[in-house]
Amino acid sequence: MAEKYDIISKDTIKPSSPTPNHLHHFKLSFLDQLAPSFRVPILLFYSASDVRTFAATDLGALSQKLKTSLSQVLTLYYPFCGRLRDSSIIECNDEGVLFIHSKLPIELSNILKNPQLHTLYELLPCPPYNLEPQQSDTSGIMAVQLNQFKCGGIALGVCFSHKIADASTAASFLNVWAATSRGNGTNNLVPPPMEQTSLLFPPRNISVDMTSGLVGQEKTVTKRLMFSGSSISRLRQTVACPGFNPSRVEAVTTLLWKSSLEAAKESLDSGEEKIVASAVSHTVNIRSRMVPSLSKHSVGNIWQYALSSLVEAEGVVGLRDLAERMRETIGKVDGDYIKKLQSDEFVEVVQTIEEARRVVAEKGIEGYGFTSWVGFEFYEVDFGWGKHKLCYHHCCAHKKFWNFDEHKGWRWHRSMAYLDRT
Incomplete structure (x- = not known):
């Protein structure tokens, strides 16, 4: 971003009511311990027309409304304003959440027409994949940045520590925050299940570096691929057969896997045998797979990697x-x-x-990682001026990583990615 943005304000938002003494130490679950150490970054974009309808030209009032409602919600999500002290404990001491209000001398459309990772990063309150700050005693679990554009549009950037929040947790928090901002208050909100995950998956005495090979290991390139709803329907029909009707996620994920395999074969030097070994992983939300199932609002990293067996691609690779x-x-x-x-x-x-990670890294096997945010209700987030038009989310994984958006799209290549809705 060539233009410099101005910091209008920088505040620490604390919960409106202090956290009770018996809740001052929040235990992470075993699944939280396995989660990567970086942050889950999310950007929500709102058009100038929607914002003006709500706040006219007084974005200072809008900023204050967000701060006040955030303070109220933090009483329910009290670990989010604490600090990570070791691999299994968050100290819930109400140190607060960083809230930055910035002003940028550019149009929102300039970013949305040709989104670039380095530009999007500047809209976030902290570097999402800088691992060092999260290992510090002073690091925050959550941070927020309200970006005000020249046109009057805004972008709300939020970063959550992946040690306590997955996509489902982030979506639930944002929707509760938005409902509070709309004036619903917190009295009618059911407190999210906070300690449930650590009881079901108690912390273990382990040391696993789940970020090894994920971040900062190679140059990152980001690409966006767009699929229309009709194209996805035709793709599903192509893959389907009696007894097998693929979902949207399965169909598009498979197409990307097939395309990546064929590209890998084409990249081989002439004379090399055109056989490529590959394996895939897919993140799976396990809330509904547990018996009994967990609430979609349960807090924590309640997901797991699904790992495929090795596939050797020779000749034409069948989609089905x-x-x-x-x-x-x-x-x-x-x-x-x-x-x-x-x-x-x-x-x-x-x-x-x-x-599996070792084999992929050491033997040169093409490893492909996939994740889906279908059903997480990010597009329902309405702070009082309408649902947002676009949502960007960045992730990373070894080798190549792709992400599917419930509504229209898919994107990326080579480690970093984002999703949007058009």
Whole structure:
């Protein structure tokens, strides 16, 4: 971003009511311990017309409304204004959440027409993949940046520590915050299940670096691929057969896997045997897969990696074969798998993940990681001036990583990515 943005204000938002003494130490779960150390970054964009309808030209009042409602919500999500002290404890001492209000001398459309990662990063309150700050005693669990554009549009950037928040947790928090901002208050809100995950998946005495190979290991390139709803419907029909009807996620994920495999084969030197070995992983939200199932508002990293077996691609790769392999891979994360995570057999699960990562890294196997945010209700976030028009989310993974948006799209190549809605 060539233009410099001005910081209008920088505040620390604390909960409107102090956290009770018996809640001052929040235990992370075993699944939180396995989560990467970086932050989950989200950008919500709102048009100038929507913002003016709500706040006219007084964006200072809008900023204050966000701060006040955030303070109220932090009484429910009290660990979010604490500090991570070690691998298993958040000290809930009400140190607060950083809130930055910035003003940029550019039009919002300039960013949306040709989004670039370095530009989007400047709209966030902190570097999402800088691992060092999160290991400091002074690091925050959450931070917010309200970006005000020349046209009157705004972008709300929020970063959550991945040690306590996954996509489902982030979406739930944003919707509760938005409802409070609309004037619903917190009296009618059901407190989110906070300690449930650590009880079901108690912390373990382990040391696993889940960010190894994910961040900062190679040059990152970001690309956006757009699929219309009609194109996805045709793709699903192409892959379908009697007894197998792929979902949108399965169909598009499979197409990207197939395309990546064919590109990998084409990149081989002439004379090399055109066989490419690959494996995929897919993140799986396990809230609904548990018995009994957990609330979608449960706080924590309640997800797992689904790892495929090795696939050797020779000749034409069949879409349907890959789609069935993808469904089989995701299906492995079932009730029995979750019981292993809750028992002493958790060691076996961790070793499997570590071994898969080692093989991909050491043997040059094409590893592809996928994630889906379908159903997480990010597009329902309404602070009182309408639902946002675009949502950008960045992630990373080893080798190549793609992300699917429930409404229209898919994007990326080579580690970093974002999703949007058009």
